[in-house]
Amino acid sequence: MIHAYAASAPEADFEPFEYDPGELAADHVEVEVEFCGVCHSDLSMKKNDWGISQYPFVGGHEVAGRVAAVGDRVRGLEVGQRVGVGWTSGSCLRCDQCLSGYQNRCPDAEGTIVGRHGGFADRVRAQAAWCLPIPEGVSSVDCGPLFCGGLTVFNPLVENDIAPTARVAVVGIGGLGHMALQFANAWGCEVTAFSTSPEKEDEARQLGAHHFLNSRDEQALKSAAGSYDMVLVTVNASLDWDAYINTLRPGGTLHLVGAAEKIEATVFPLIAGQKSISASPTGAIVRAKEMLEFCARHDIKPLTEQYPMSQINEAMARLESGEARYRVVLKAGE
């Protein structure tokens, strides 16, 4: 039996819950959860914001743990080895997306907390290909949030061919943005933090921002016209999109990883400056491996607040408050 925490309805608290996962599939791995990050998507799924949740709902898709058992056909992973599991826990591995290295875009990809039970538990299962070995130099305590949030903000640097000479702005200094600042700085970029909270300036600079812009200040936004090769939006709020597009250099990209409901923008500045609007979901398997190596090399880690997993409801409330600095992590077995 797997011992988990489940919510029985959108508004219900998480409570202890046991389930029998059945026989371990030949290409799957059972992971003993050591730490599991709490991501905003866990909250959205618990509340069924996207209409795809099933109850009892067991969230948790930022798992850092150890291989507890491997299926018969699994090669290259050993019991006891440290691994992580993120948003995706399986894909078909034979469609065009999978074969071209974009397993995260597989139409049949399985979400770790979608229609199955996730990592708010003592154990969780995933397809072996999606169990990512954690390199030495990356601690398990810190790395859970890398597997969803970290990958989500690392991926746009690669997908948009961001050069080390580029200027990058990160909109929103929270769970995602505070990791994005670290990545963009280590990438070599000139980094600007956009935040509505001026009190975050010192910390944003410590995390790698060279500049800080109070995004409530319309004049400051205006004076940043033509400044950035990529503006990475990590918030899910509706913004004055034209004002942000105006801060792009010609050829620049407004890249969205926060799910605002809608985007409305004037087309002409996009054409005139050959600017684009793009978006991306987490990242491919190889991208996750590159990200982990990059984190080890540059000592990048999320800032976390730790809770015992038994205090999952307090941890969720903390996440929902928006006050966490910056990522909430649960320690299993406590």
Ligand SMILES: [Zn+2]
């Ligand atoms: Zn997530």
Ligand SMILES: [Zn+2]
């Ligand atoms: Zn596929």
